[in-house]
Amino acid sequence: MEWKLFADLAEVAGDRHVVVPVDGEDEGTATVGDALDALLEDRPALRDRVLDDDGELREHINVLREGTNVFNEDGLETAVDAGDELALFPPVSGG
Amino acid sequence: MQTLGLVGPDAAALAERLVPRLDGRVATVEPLPDRGEDASRPAAPGLAPGSAAAGAFGVGPDGSWVGAGEDRSLADTLDTLAPEYDYALLVGFPEADVPAVVVGGDEGDDSPTGEVLGRVPDAGGADLGDLTERLDATEPHVTLESLVRRVKASPRAERAGAIATFTGRVRAKDDDGDPRTTALAFETYEGVADDRMETIRTELTDRAGVEEVLLHHRTGVVPDGEDIVFVVVLAGHRGEAFRAVEDGINRLKDEVPIFKKETTVEDEFWVHDRDG
Numbered sequence: 351m352e353w354k355l356f357a358d359l360a361e362v363a364g365d366r367h368v369v370v371p372v373d374g375e376d377e378g379t380a381t382v383g384d385a386l387d388a389l390l391e392d393r394p395a396l397r398d399r400v401l402d403d404d405g406e407l408r409e410h411i412n413v414l415r416e417g418t419n420v421f422n423e424d425g426l427e428t429a430v431d432a433g434d435e436l437a438l439f440p441p442v443s444g445g
Numbered sequence: 446m447q448t449l450g451l452v453g454p455d456a457a458a459l460a461e462r463l464v465p466r467l468d469g470r471v472a473t474v475e476p477l478p479d480r481g482e483d484a485s486r487p488a489a490p491g492l493a494p495g496s497a498a499a500g501a502f503g504v505g506p507d508g509s510w511v512g513a514g515e516d517r518s519l520a521d522t523l524d525t526l527a528p529e530y531d532y533a534l535l536v537g538f539p540e541a542d543v544p545a546v547v548v549g550g551d552e553g554d555d556s557p558t559g560e561v562l563g564r565v566p567d568a569g570g571a572d573l574g575d576l577t578e579r580l581d582a583t584e585p586h587v588t589l590e591s592l593v594r595r596v597k598a599s600p601r602a603e604r605a606g607a608i609a610t611f612t613g614r615v616r617a618k619d620d621d622g623d624p625r626t627t628a629l630a631f632e633t634y635e636g637v638a639d640d641r642m643e644t645i646r647t648e649l650t651d652r653a654g655v656e657e658v659l660l661h662h663r664t665g666v667v668p669d670g671e672d673i674v675f676v677v678v679l680a681g682h683r684g685e686a687f688r689a690v691e692d693g694i695n696r697l698k699d700e701v702p703i704f705k706k707e708t709t710v711e712d713e714f715w716v717h718d719r720d721g
Contacts, residue, residue, distance in 0.1 A: 410717075443704055443705040
């Protein structure tokens with residue numbers, strides 16, 4: 351599964367694109383949460399940046415699947431396919 | 446307007462081959478010789494010696510024209526050309542920060558400042574189709590005036606009595622004690638950012654009385670004082686125009702995945718980190 355990272359998240363992780371194996375990605379049973387766990391395992395430096403002390407995703411962190419905010423879908427329970435593009439970023443700051 | 450620098454001994458010959466292949470109005474720009482400090486010189490080639498005028502133009506009945514003048518940089522020139530031309534070819538300006546192609550031999554000291562789209566041994570050996578494709582994929586040179594010109598050309602313009610615009614620019618200081626901001630660097634989630642801007646554009650255009658909406662945001666490094674973002678609205682009346690401009694820039698700042706890193710004389714930081 352491929353993650354795209356932006357702004358300081360890419361700097362913390364050391365890459366803009368990170369490909370991680372996710373359990374169940376080929377069987378159609380993987381969720382966005384599974385993919386996030388796999389990402390944080392692969393890039394442990396990101397963990398404190400995106401999760402709070404209780405291990406919950408910080409409120410200002412955005413997670414997109416195929417361009418759509420997953421919190422407009424089923425949150426971290428949203429199903430992902432192997433070919434889906436996932437993105438993780440801080441608050442937007444254009445303009 | 447797409448801008449291409451052509452650099453190297455065979456640059457002019459490649460420009461000549463390329464112009465008819467480009468789809469749209471093309472302007473070419475060439476460097477004038479440095480005129481030094483000769484006091485007897487006219488203010489610019491084409492101006493009469495001793496003339497106090499800063500510019501001189503000739504206009505023919507068929508629309509032909511010539512112009513000459515002083516006090517215009519290459520950057521000023523590109524801004525002036527952007528509303529009127531689809532392409533600008535800069536022949537022999539290696540220092541210009543624009544996408545460039547190197548034509549002929551070793552460029553030596555003429556290595557271009559901007560992104561190099563290609564290097565070809567001579568003008569005849571260039572793959573013009575490929576070069577055109579690369580040029581069309583580069584970020585266009587967009588000015589407020591070029592967007593205003595575009596909405597005025599809309600088939601819906603005859604129903605519109607108002608154009609309202611917003612320009613966001615790099616602010617050097619928030620107050621007197623601030624370390625000066627020298628540049629902002631913008632990172633864009635390509636594809637998704639365009640989709641979100643298109644959604645905003647479509648939803649604003651669907652409003653009653655709003656005829657056209659254009660949004661443009663630059664990417665890459667934008668130095669202090671330069672423009673970053675434009676919203677242009679063509680509408681029946683000023684009320685709809687003002688509201689759509691304000692909602693357009695507010696939604697762009699809230700919804701479009703673009704990220705800003707600020708460089709000041711003291712520091713460098715992601716703007717969302719400071720706001721949070």
